[in-house]
Amino acid sequence: MVQARLALIPVLSIAAATPGLAGDLAAGGTAASTVAQDDFQTRPYFFGDLGRSRLKELGIDISGGLVNETVGNLSGGTLQTGANAGQASIQALFDMEKLANITGGTFGITLVGRWGDNLAEVANIPALMLLNEVYGRGNIVRLVDFHYNQALFDGAVDIKVGRLAVGADFGFERCDFINLTFCGSVPGNIVGNYIFNWPVSQWGGVLKVHLTDDLTFSAAVYDENQTYLSVQAKWALLPSWPSGSEGALVPLELKWTPTLWNLSGTYKFGGWFDTATANNAVTSINGQPQLISGLPYAQDYGRYGFYVSVIQQLTGNAQGPNPKQGLWSFFNFTYADPRTSTTLYQVAWGLQQHGTFAGRPDDEIGFAIGTTGINPRLATAQTEANWLGLGPGYVQHNEYVLEAYYGFQATGWLNLKASLQYVIDPGGYSSPVNENAWVVGLRTTVAF
Structure with a gap:
């Protein structure tokens, strides 16, 4: 029996850049003509243009959407059940050159409302990674x-300040x-206790130097x-700056986006402290x-980590009329501070084919495999504590995940994605009462 809860939370927002699920929100592309805007099947937005083209000419770019994920476990956990979670958002970017004659200036704001349940909690699956990623950080807006972004030196430098999501x-x-x-951004997945991914924002500033094209x-x-x-709305919804800062998070990244042999790629090498x-x-x-002493934890100063992220087009033509089509591969590796992190690293690799069959140029099929590794120091401590009768009764190592999906671009504004996951050793341990989990899911994405 699927236990589902779906409530459309009205939100009002305006945004510049949207990570993670925003890629799906924009799946329909942009309006190409007035005719396309008027065609309910091919237009990019469910509600049509609504004057957005004119607003964009004036310097206000507005968009929005909904993402809903319904998932259920066929095995694993203590209960075979289901859960539903989603989010709604509206975003816009203000071109300050058009609106206020400030060359290179842009202002953005985004609000997102989330709802629903976590399948891992509902089914009692001790997964390290969410089985329905859209869940999290409260069913609130x-x-x-x-933020405000200022381009300087003919676009060679960008400075952004405001309430920002690290990812x-x-x-x-x-x-x-x-x-x-x-x-999404992997550091926030494995050390989410201090690196906050979407939809949480925090005050900060970003400097980008475009060394070459x-x-x-x-x-x-x-x-x-x-x-x-x-x-609480005071902190979650408003651009408040709370007192009691614990320190500063400083990420660094080098991003290379080459196009070689008409194939595009994105290579990121980064770290943080x-x-x-x-x-x-x-x-x-x-x-x-x-686990043995029961005393307070020792304290360490200055956490750190590093990551490598690669997206590479393998077939197709990045400079042709359909640059997204073809076979793509991605690879992520992230390693966190072994002193302070219980989840030490994550590795993921996948393939995605954009354009699947004749007449389906915007459908997509994907497969990925990944693992999240527990800190071996913790595993050693669990072994010792278990021997003394003080431990959890198991020893954690790695959680392994495989997922395959088919994404059906039903209209210009609607994408339906059917998914099958297989989670091996949920929580990073094997036990007679901790079965591997088969999880089926459907993601519905609507661009408003």
């Missing part, structure tokens, strides 16, 4: 983006799969504060594993 500017850019292993260096500073996770003090992942204040 959040301010995802509130909007750093890490993996796509979210085509339903399992979180393959979705296809090479960009980015650096940023973000305020670290757990208050940004609050579900922070200035906060955090609990050790394993050790208590007396030097023993906390």
Whole structure:
């Protein structure tokens, strides 16, 4: 029996850049002509143009959409059931050159409303990564983006300040799969206790230096504060700056976007460090594993990590009339601070074919495999604690995930994606009471 809850949360927002699921929100593309706008099947927005083309000419670019994921587990957990979760958003970008004669200036704001349930919780599957990635950070409306961006030196430098989502500017850019292993900026997936992905934003500033046409260096500073996770409207919905900062998060990234042999690619090499003090992942204040001593955790200063993210087109023609079509591959590797991180690393690889059959140029089929690794220091501590009768009764290692999907572009504004996941050792451990999980899902994406 599928337990589902679906409520369309009205949101009002305006945005510049939308990570993760925003790739699906824009699946319909942009309006090519007045005729296309008037055709209900081919137009890019469910509600039609609504004067947006004219607004864009004036300097206001507005869009919005809905993403809903319905998933159910055929095996795994203690209950075979289902869950539903989703989000609605409206976004816009203001061209300040057209609106206020400020050359190179843009202002953006985004609000997102989320609803629904976490399948892993409903079915009691101890998964490390969400089985329906759109769930999370509260069933509320959040301010995802509130920023001003200024281009300088003829576009050679960009400076952005405001309430920002870290994943909007750093890490993996796509979210085509339903399992979180393959979705969004990976650092926020494995150390989400201090790197907050969409839809949480925090005050910060980003500097981007465009070294060449296809090479960009980015650096940023973000305020670290757990208050940004609050579900109270004062902090979640308004551009407030909470007191009690714990430190600063500083990510760095080099991005290379070559087009070689008419095939496009995106290569990112990045890392981060922070200035906060955090609990050790394993050790208590007396030097023993906390699982054994029961004492408070030891404290460590300055967390860090690094990542590599690659998206490469393998077939097709990036400079042709349909540059998205063809076979694509992606690869992500992220490694976190072994002193403070219980989930130490994540590796993911996948293939995606855009354009599947004759007459289906915008359909897509994808397959991915990935793993999230538990810190071996924690595994050693669990082994010792289990031997003394103080441990959890299992030892964690890796969670493995496979997912395949078919994305059907039903209209210019509607995409339906059927997905099948297989999760091996959910939570990173095997046990007679922790079966591998088969999960089926459907993602519905509507561009308003």
